[in-house]
Amino acid sequence: MNSPDKDDILRASSRIASFIHRTPVITSRSINEMLNCSIFFKCENFQKAGAFKYRGATNAIRQLHEEELIHGVATHSSGNHAQALALAAGVRNAKAYIVMPSDAPLIKKNAVVGYGAEVIECEPTLEARETTLDEIVRGKKAHVVHPYNDYRIIAGQATAALELIEDAGLLDVLIAPVGGGGLLSGSSLAVKYFSTGTVVFGAEPEGADDARRSLEKGAIVPSINPRTIADGLLTSLGTKTFPIIKEHVERIFTVPDKAIVAAMKLIWQRMKIVVEPSAAVPLAVVMENKAHFKEKNIGIILSGGNVDLENLPF
């Protein structure tokens, strides 16, 4: 299978339409005045399971035949993909096996269990996660749905940008956060096919800047000990997401955690909506580079709203 083309994205959009929320695109006059630009926020914090991840998970699971689903699906994730896959599988009455590191917050484990999935704990290393997932796949014959390195996932995530383009009109710029690159690669493809005049930027925490370094080097540079409050953006680019980003993303902007927290607070205060730190990274990029974005029409994907209210950074 090749990188998603125009039809793959349109088919993903119609395949998942009745299962997802068409989330609103909202604006804030006070934020626009403060930053001297026009920002259109695509509110994936209101998506089912609380993040855009439900789009990709649904697009993958809807393509499985009944006989494949009998054995269930599996992944390793401590974040939003875990909840998304658990819910998407549950909707099809399929079993989901989610490998989670033993140090994942209890609140996340409970959310996954609440969606009806089975959580398998492992040591908190990437190696242990992959080994444990392999065991599950062999033992249960479950179908693996990777969080981002999967063209079905990329095509599903692309639908958020597609809707944003449809609702916001002509954008000069679209900015998406980048962790493993599923959302950013999908968004860049949506722009390529449906909004040719728009430039795509990635937004990344300084403490987890593997995407910026990978683009500079022209090859995947893995994250080593990433440290950032944006806990959804710790992962490194994948072999399927990197080539798309390399080709279609103009630049990766990085921002310090302090700017991410300031952007998150601004969104909560002015827009009265709950977003997680990772979702605030694109606005932090605009706040830290006002001259660059002056008088531009900017689309921003607010990626998710799953935040632990008992551990807020302000």
Place this chain on the structure above:
Amino acid sequence: MNSPDKDDILRASSRIASFIHRTPVITSRSINEMLNCSIFFKCENFQKAGAFKYRGATNAIRQLHEEELIHGVATHSSGNHAQALALAAGVRNAKAYIVMPSDAPLIKKNAVVGYGAEVIECEPTLEARETTLDEIVRGKKAHVVHPYNDYRIIAGQATAALELIEDAGLLDVLIAPVGGGGLLSGSSLAVKYFSTGTVVFGAEPEGADDARRSLEKGAIVPSINPRTIADGLLTSLGTKTFPIIKEHVERIFTVPDKAIVAAMKLIWQRMKIVVEPSAAVPLAVVMENKAHFKEKNIGIILSGGNVDLENLPF
């Protein structure tokens, strides 16, 4: 002038329509399943200046002639009415004098100043607030706009319930929080004129239960040392709001602060929106009285979203 009639509310609605946000009515499947009922939330946390108060303030200020506005408007308030009046006056290029107690949070004073109003500080007693306001009115000839004991305010606040009735369809119950009673009295009139089958309840913190006690006694019982996290509901009913509430509100439910915090947290977590404690009181009433509201269609006015993010109760 008499208590607002049907035409007063319809005229208020058309008078303010182009100046306010028509806020969305949203639902949450998980909250409905948890509570076994259907709740329609009217999101006044998304209203301009962050609360329903902007409706009443705008309805009052839009009725003033240019020559009245020359001298400006004035009120005493440490809360959402202060911001609402400041903004509504600013939109008409009129001066607003806001008397605030010296112990009001700096964040609230700054918000009022940010809307272009002049803050006059006084001692933190009701007597000092009223005396200081009297001085302003005499000295500046400013026009007083009371936070709730004013039929223009009541008619303005009624428009939130009117829109909720239009958007949600047939409601068995409508619940609004009650402090001074502007929102609750207005809501009860909107239901009387536009949704005759609906029963109206007030929602009040146990620690500021003057409305419940006033209805029981049949006369206004002032709040004495009210203590609650719902800082928008500390005031007592007024001579104009009480008779309307007495006639048209079925009952006042009271809830402890613990239930208010739990309801607020549930709204933030499940609906991903920011509401202030006062706005969560009606949902707390449903959570504490599940059997009473079983299988009902319930309209709830989420009154506002102005909360100090650095002092959250969780």
